[in-house]
Amino acid sequence: MVRILEKRQLTPITKLYRVDAPLIAKAASAGQFVIVRVREGGERIPLTITDYDREQGVTTIVVQEVGATTRRLAELQEGEEILDMVGPLGEAPDIPSGGHIVGVGGGYGSAALLCLMRELSDRGEKTTIIMGAREKDLLILADELGEICDHVEICTDDGSAGFKGFVTDRLQEMIDGSPPGRPDYVIAIGPMPMMRAVEKTTKAAGIDTTASLDPLMIDGTGMCGGCRVTVGGEIKFACVDGPFFDAHEVDFDEAVSRSKMYVKEEQQAAACQRSAREVA
């Protein structure tokens, strides 16, 4: 059981939790993830570690409501407990030093970039974050990322804040020379279609890119193989070999297809959850 110390609503569907998980905070590196289970009979789902505070023993996660489990998690309040949390899982990415490092975060992906970008800034790298959302109100952690990175580029689909357009449009402008300038290395974290679009953009420009994949997982320790992705023609397990992979080598078509394996069941679980609530 992991106690929730603080809950912040970042957007109507995105919550930030600071939880009492000292062992995870102590062992965590930027880019790793945890697996949580919210109730008996609940699913195990992976969530990226947004931040950690070793002294206070606090681990921070950000949850966007997308399915039955994330909705249940989002209902938990300060002082309540998350049933199971295990981690840190996966390997921290190996980001080369020197040059201009650009993190591209889509939606809740920006949260996953927080401690990673801070680590890179602390290392003395020139850092820029391009963060995108549909509209202004859906942007998350822009202030925090602003403090960490040398440059923050905000993109909204409707132009309600920052650049009007997709993160990849802004990325392309920077590749073409628009300040803060061409990236030497790109880190993409966000929904699968966004990461694929980033990969296409940087591939054409010949820029090394890593993507943090979050396929379906159960154990997170390499036991089930459900999170397998094809990278450079080889089967890799995102939980133990990843979650970061050379984006130019990832078979995104397959990854996208696999991520949709249980779409129907997710709707069914959500419907079941709704009807249970109505009965209650």
Next chain:
Amino acid sequence: MPVKRADKTPMPVREAELRAHDFEEVNEGYCFSHAMFEAERCLRCQDPVCIDGCPVRVPIADFMHAVAAGDLKKASTILRTANPLAAICGRVCPQEAQCEMQCHMTKRFGPVAIGHLERYVSDWEMEQPLNDSVAKPTRDEKIAIIGSGPSGLVCAGELARLGYRVTVFEALHAPGGVLRYGIPEFRLPNSILDWEIASLERLGVEFINNVIIGKTIKLDELFSEMGYSAAFIGTGAGLPKFMGIPGESLNGVYSANEFLTRINLMQAFEFPHSETPLKVGGRVAVIGSGNTAMDAVRSALRLGAEHAMVVYRRSENEMTARIEEYEHAIEEGVEFHWLTNPIEVLGEDGWVTGLKCMRMELGEPDDSGRARPVPIEGSEFIFPVDNVVLSIGTRPNPLLSRATPGLKTHSWGGLLVDERQVETSVHRVYAGGDAVTGAATVILAAGAGKKAAEAIHSDLAADAA
């Protein structure tokens, strides 16, 4: 006139048509009169050889005599002293290749049903009132057990009995390892495993779930920061192998580990009440012929598959599953396709639609001593299927060895151990079970856990002296 003796008393089982649709236990267990009658079949050999077939050397003859005398308390003490996981082993051991193979009755009348009696006595023990008090450790030394599968459970129990302070660290949210996530409830009900774990807790063993040694806590931190004197690695062989054929990442293709974990650990058969889904279509092909393949194919049947098929490149003779599982699978309607080797998983729109196979014939014996299957040219054909479950073996999980410099492994992933077969390349870190041997049986893992406990005890005593 030759002596006439009764045949082995059959295990009462639930009707195949009924049991093939639920996850309740298939075997119903002997009643008292079955057990008495069966124990009387034992020939009282002067020099019993059944014990030689048992990897943990249960004194089977003594145990059998106690049952025949109706002294079940004595029988259970004999059993449990030698095999702390008797209730589990009575259900999952391949007795026909171990103790019962040695039995002098085997050739003419069928062996004494040692496994069924082991289960009977353990079940009797589980029905006895529990002693609620938790034993207090009598020693100061703390021992860490990494992984709560069979080897870890036995090692923990033995050390707790010796008075050590024992903590078991489990990566998942529930203890038991492969006994929890791998073996389905129709073969090993969770209540049995829960009882075994509760007994260990009463011996003073502490269980901590959701901790991955190597990730949450590094192996050396157990010693340097947490004050453990020794650690036992029983992390099993949980990494699934894939075949490397095209189409293995199509939706609807599972490793047997994933398939069974979704069912056993995550209770997918109760979806959507339990929230972990599993896609089981009308036609399911399970590749492989071991116990895990039988568990997967019989689970598929229980989840509504109309055609649950085993596809295996060798023949029935080379099958590695327990004979009981095979017979039960046939009774339940599982289809077997021998000498059939899958070469490609076919799909449409990202989903499995078929399994392309080749017919095989048996050639000369290979490295394993079994006849080598050779493809018959031009024999390709296609099974239309909705699911493919790969049950072609597992390898030791490299997570801990990758995270621990100095912890040496064989090239295939098994942990290297000393000439005693217990201590790893890291001082006072021991290992046993599938993590050392590669995938094997529950009883061999139990034996390894016991042996490691003895070594830990004597090494720590030597350190203190």
